[in-house]
Amino acid sequence: MDFAYHYTAEQEAFRQEVRSWIEDQIPEGMPDPLDSKSMSKEVWLWVKEFRQALGNKGWLHPTYPKEYGGGGLDTEHAVVIMEELQRVDAPVDGLRFHDNTLDLPAIAVWGTEDQKKEFLPPRLTGEKLGWQLFTEPGAGSDLASLKTRAVKDGDDWIITGEKVFVGGDAGYGSSETKAPDEWQMGEMFCLAITDPNAPRHRNMGYFYIPGNASGVTAQTLDLLVGHGKRQLYLDNVRVPSSRLIGGEAQGWQVAQTTLEIEHGGDGAVFIRDTAIERIFDWARDTKKSRNAHDQQLMVDAFVDNECLRLFSVRNSWLYSAGQEMTYQGSQFALMGKESAIRVADNIREVAGLHSLVNVNDPEVLFDGEWESHQRESLAGAHPGGTIEVQKVIVARRIGVSRTKERAAPTPSTAT
Ligand SMILES: Cc1cc2nc3c(=O)[nH]c(=O)nc-3n(C[C@H](O)[C@H](O)[C@H](O)COP(=O)(O)OP(=O)(O)OC[C@H]3O[C@@H](n4cnc5c(N)ncnc54)[C@H](O)[C@@H]3O)c2cc1C
Incomplete structure (x- = not known):
């Protein structure tokens, strides 16, 4: 059976348009810092300019309605844009990361028409963070x-x-x-x-x-x-x-709409954990991949990440189809937080001290991506509700808690 998604000719043509537009925007030699802490002011100013250019095309928030500054596009076109942004080595795929966009669903669901008209366009076009x-x-x-x-x-x-x-x-x-x-x-x-x-x-x-x-x-x-x-x-x-x-x-109640999305209630179609791709390359080069124990650790990391990706795809499908969710958002958040720690542990066990060398060290591998990955995996357990909090939410949604609760409305279910 072929599980691959096949884009239509029109979608592939759109991909080419997006690809060449993105390539035109990126100056040669643009660095791709691991995190904003290591981002220079020049790069930050470029990111600002790029965000706004993307926003003016409606590609920063492609699925929001055009009348409010979004792209008015369907999920497939949004995925194409996301894939093309992830493809290039430039600080553009973390666009959402450099902005907290969790106000958008709350305004879309709870805002008055005047509030939507005033607040959404500058946010959706990247003018304001x-x-x-x-x-x-x-x-x-x-x-x-x-x-x-x-x-x-x-x-x-x-x-x-x-x-x-x-x-x-x-x-x-x-x-x-x-x-x-x-x-x-x-x-x-x-x-x-x-x-x-x-x-x-x-x-x-x-x-x-x-x-x-x-x-x-x-x-x-x-x-x-x-x-x-x-x-x-x-x-x-x-x-x-x-x-x-x-x-x-x-x-x-308004905050619950923000939190529903923050917990993964809208999903995403594509998660690429490049740290795993790197460990495969590194293990092949160093012949570590011939060691049975290391093989198992790498396979576990791969399967973990793949399962997470599928949960995310499922949520994305439910969201774009306007289906009501219950436990699925927090199930994904919980899995993501736990799996990030497991994957980082496995990488550390295979790569040893190489995984802990930071970007300032002459011995650093992959520009310090692994070291940053190790830190992020632990810190990621907290934002948007901890592991324990996600478990409490799932328990309430599946009816094994003292209270029973439904998912909050989102732009997908409220309209
Ligand atoms: C990188 C990062 C980014 C963040 N970004 C934002 C942001 O932009 N905006 C914002 O408002 N907040 C943000 N947060 C805050 C985040 O939402 C909180 O850290 C999180 O909700 C946990 O709260 P706390 O840190 O006060 O820990 P606490 O609530 O004090 O929890 C401490 C520990 O006790 C456990 N615990 C608490 N209550 C229970 C319980 N009832 N049952 C079982 N265990 C329990 C927790 O799981 C945790 O392990 C961010 C946090 C981080 C680390």
Whole structure:
């Protein structure tokens, strides 16, 4: 049986158009830094320009409606674009990574028509970045215990609080931009308590704070992962009511749409773990591949990654077909987090100390990709809900917990 997907002639012609457009945009010798920490200001500025050019073509967010700045394309065309961006050695396939796009589904589902018209186009065309202001020093897994406060003042809300692990990634490596520049400070989607006397989950709003709002201070955190995350202090930040997404007590529900997508509820068609491809090449060259123990470790890593890819493809199909999901998003997130650690362990066992040598060492292999992969595999267990949190969600969705819950609406199921 042939499982390969065969594109139509029209889709292949579109691929050629995308390929030659991308190639035209990339200057010769453009470096491809592993993470934003090792990205120079020049490269970051180029990424900014490229993002906007891609956005103006509707290819940054291809499946969002054209009227809001998306491409109005179907999933197959979006996959072609994604594949072509992954094909080139330039810092372009991490585009989503250098931006937090999880506000988009929330606005698409919960925003008023005026809010969609105002907020979506600059985000979908790459003109503005997004920052997710959910986690606080005392509210991570237990997000609902957050303390940031929003107080009504006439037609505005005044927001005060502290958020952690938020970003805005790129530009971190440059001493000049260690504090985010004006462009990096994009739209901030922020949960804040609007009624401290209301019951949990019915006491908060989902605010869209402009990046240039006064009263916001950002400090860069030096984390195990190579991209800068920030601690943000909000001191009496004034936000107009027109920037409240959903009702003033509906923030928790709006946030569930963001989290549904963050947990993998929209899937992706293509995951390429290049660290695995590298270990195969390296093992062949060094004859390690002839060792039965190493063979098993590499096969396990390959199968792990392939299973993950298939779960992601399934979610992508369910999403694009408008099918309601239950446990599938968090099942994928859970598998991804656990499998990343297993794969990194296997690579380390086969490659030994080679896998831990960083980009500054003359002995480094593959520009330090493995070393970065080792760090990312551990740190990846936390963002968007930890391994334990994903298990709790799956348990609630499959009915083996004390509470039973359904998936939140997404742009796929709400329209
Ligand atoms: C690289 C990175 C990027 C991030 N980006 C963002 C961002 O852009 N925006 C944002 O808002 N947040 C972001 N986060 C924060 C992330 O969502 C939190 O780290 C995560 O939700 C866990 O919260 P915590 O760190 O406070 O850990 P805690 O909640 O304190 O958890 C500590 C440990 O206890 C376990 N635990 C907690 N509760 C339970 C329970 N009920 N049952 C079993 N085990 C439990 C956890 O699984 C974990 O292992 C990011 C984090 C990282 C590491």
